[in-house]
Amino acid sequence: MTATPTPLPAPHRRAxxxxxxxxxxxxxxxxxxxxxxxxVAKEGVPVGQVMFxxxxxxxxxxxxxxxxxxxxxxxxxxxxxxxxxxxxxLGALSMALSFLxxxxxxxxxxxxxxxxxxxxxLPLAAILLKETLGPAVIFAVGLGFAGxxxxxxxxxxxxxxxxxxGVAAGLAYAVTMAWVRVHTxxxxxxxxxxxxxxxxxxxxxxxxxxxxxxGWESLSAAHLGWLVFAGLAGGIGHIVSNEAVARAPVSVLAxxxxxxxxxxxxxxxxxxxxxxxxxxxxxxxxxxxxxVMVSIPRRAR
Numbered sequence: 001m002t003a004t005p006t007p008l009p010a011p012h013r014r015a016x017x018x019x020x021x022x023x024x025x026x027x028x029x030x031x032x033x034x035x036x037x038x039x040v041a042k043e044g045v046p047v048g049q050v051m052f053x054x055x056x057x058x059x060x061x062x063x064x065x066x067x068x069x070x071x072x073x074x075x076x077x078x079x080x081x082x083x084x085x086x087x088x089x090l091g092a093l094s095m096a097l098s099f100l101x102x103x104x105x106x107x108x109x110x111x112x113x114x115x116x117x118x119x120x121x122l123p124l125a126a127i128l129l130k131e132t133l134g135p136a137v138i139f140a141v142g143l144g145f146a147g148x149x150x151x152x153x154x155x156x157x158x159x160x161x162x163x164x165x166g167v168a169a170g171l172a173y174a175v176t177m178a179w180v181r182v183h184t185x186x187x188x189x190x191x192x193x194x195x196x197x198x199x200x201x202x203x204x205x206x207x208x209x210x211x212x213x214x215g216w217e218s219l220s221a222a223h224l225g226w227l228v229f230a231g232l233a234g235g236i237g238h239i240v241s242n243e244a245v246a247r248a249p250v251s252v253l254a255x256x257x258x259x260x261x262x263x264x265x266x267x268x269x270x271x272x273x274x275x276x277x278x279x280x281x282x283x284x285x286x287x288x289x290x291x292v293m294v295s296i297p298r299r300a301r
Contacts, residue, residue: 019248022240023256029237031260034098034107035267036230040223041103048211050099050227051092055205057231058238062198065239075195083187087196088203091180095204097173104166106274109151111264112284113170114177115257115291116144136293144290150283154276184245193242201235261288 033054041050066072078084101110151167187196219227244253261284268274276284 015247016252019244019246019253020256022244022247023253024259026237026241026244027257027260028263029233029240031107031111031263031267033230033233033237034102034111034264035271036226036233037099038102038107038110039226039271040230041099043223045217045219045223045227046211046215047096047099047103048208048214049216050208050230051095052205052208052211053227054095054099054230054234055092055201055208057228058201058235059198059205061232061235062194062201062239066194066198069194071192071194075192076198078191078195078199080187080190083191084196084199085203087180087184087187088200089207090176091200092204092207094173094176094180096207097169097176101166101170101173104162105170106268106272106276108261108264108268108276108284109280110166110170111260112147112151112287113167114174115261115287116148116171116174140290140293143286143293147283147286147288147290150279150286154280154283184242193239193246196242197235197238200238255292258288258292 037050037054041047063072066075069075098110098114101113105113148167148171184196217223265275268276275281
């Protein structure tokens with residue numbers, strides 16, 4: 001006899017619905033930010049300079065959010081500064097890798113590589129934690145890596161010398177982002193979403209500013225406009241994403257991240273008149289399918 005699932009209490013259902021809605025909004029905002037970063041990075045604005053503007057301009061909306069919630073300046077206090085330094089440092093590295101990928105790849109390709117984060121954690125868990133992988137999970141991992149091969153193959157045909165670098169940076173981003181998400185979930189137990197977002201933006205802005213001696217570009221009005229938008233969208237998106245994680249389990253929210261592919265393809269077509277070739281599109285879809293398969297909670301399979 002199959003047991004009838006116990007319905008969730010109304011407050012829990014409401015929290016789940018809010019979490020899913022917030023994750024959908026965050027996915028749109030972060031994909032829009034990626035499109036803005038792509039617009040300036042592909043024209044030669046250094047990654048460190050983009051990081052500084054994106055992170056520094058994210059701080060005002062974060063502080064405004066704290067004030068609106070009556071949590072300023074109290075929200076700046078933390079009992080776990082080391083956790084914020086660790087999260088901010090690895091988050092800044094993750095951001096740099098993401099922006100490097102966006103400098104050389106279309107938004108949809110870079111977005112697809114980011115979807116490897118949940119896929120890459122599985123073989124690592126099997127090796128390090130001795131977890132057993134079922135046939136469906138093994139298939140998903142294989143499908144994800146087949147998608148990477150397809151993207152690599154198409155990257156060889158892309159103009160310029162940086163496409164392979166973009167793919168490599170995207171893969172490295174997926175690895176670091178997997179750790180960042182788990183670390184963030186652990187921090188939400190004692191730290192507010194706005195506090196986490198503030199210290200991440202602060203650390204990333206300092207990391208970006210540290211690249212100034214290596215040479216920054218003069219910014220045109222268009223570049224400045226894209227960077228302002230990236231900073232505001234990134235700051236708001238980061239808060240919304242953390243609020244979503246605070247309301248619902250990561251395993252429930254993860255499948256909704258993949259709506260970003262729709263937005264990414266739309267931005268590539270509308271803003272940059274770019275669409276992946278047949279092989280690249282196949283790779284994007286394969287990676288996305290693999291990510292969806294491993295992100296759906298196991299109890300729902």
